[in-house]
Amino acid sequence: MPTDNHRVLTRDVESTIIPAGDVVVLPAGSQVDITHRLGGNFTVVCDHGMFRILGKDADALGEESLEAEKVAEAKASTEAHEGPPETEAIWDAMKTVYDPEIPVNIVDLGLVYSMDVEDMEDGNYAVMVHMTLTAPGCGMGPAIAEDAKTRIESVPGVHQAQVEIVWDPPWTQDMISEEGKMELGLV
Numbered sequence: 001m002p003t004d005n006h007r008v009l010t011r012d013v014e015s016t017i018i019p020a021g022d023v024v025v026l027p028a029g030s031q032v033d034i035t036h037r038l039g040g041n042f043t044v045v046c047d048h049g050m051f052r053i054l055g056k057d058a059d060a061l062g063e064e065s066l067e068a069e070k071v072a073e074a075k076a077s078t079e080a081h082e083g084p085p086e087t088e089a090i091w092d093a094m095k096t097v098y099d100p101e102i103p104v105n106i107v108d109l110g111l112v113y114s115m116d117v118e119d120m121e122d123g124n125y126a127v128m129v130h131m132t133l134t135a136p137g138c139g140m141g142p143a144i145a146e147d148a149k150t151r152i153e154s155v156p157g158v159h160q161a162q163v164e165i166v167w168d169p170p171w172t173q174d175m176i177s178e179e180g181k182m183e184l185g186l187v
Helices: 055-061 066-080 087-094 141-153 178-184
Strands: 006-008 013-018 023-026 031-038 041-046 049-053 112-119 125-131 158-165
Touching (some): 041 055, 049 055
Antiparallel strands (some): 013 023, 031 041, 041 049
């Protein structure tokens, strides 16, 4: 595996333009530089801009995808789980989700406003999350929310999850946790 961050894509890869959020295909042979490895996904830059490549496509970058294995293992343990999911496990799952431009997870960034576990009365549990983004015009919102939904649904005991993006109250840097501020060099 290469030790530097410069890569040549070995195959066509579906990616998301940052910050617009549009999905495009980067062709095989494209030269990219990995700027972040966040939550199992990759942020890359090339002559055409900045893109997010999902961990499932790590092989096209010459990287290993451990995230796919973790999600499969978690899904298997979810099917055997009885009772409600552990709240801490849900928060831990959300801490594996990142805005691809900022190297701090969505929880420590202060983007998650609420998380509720609801009994669906059939032995299954649903999780409802309200979160925001650092800027209302960020096109990555749906991708970040989908990442959060997928990670939450991998928690044992969670049958389904819904992640809603809200704008009230408006996000400010004051909402970043101490850990997040340290990561960003704000303290």
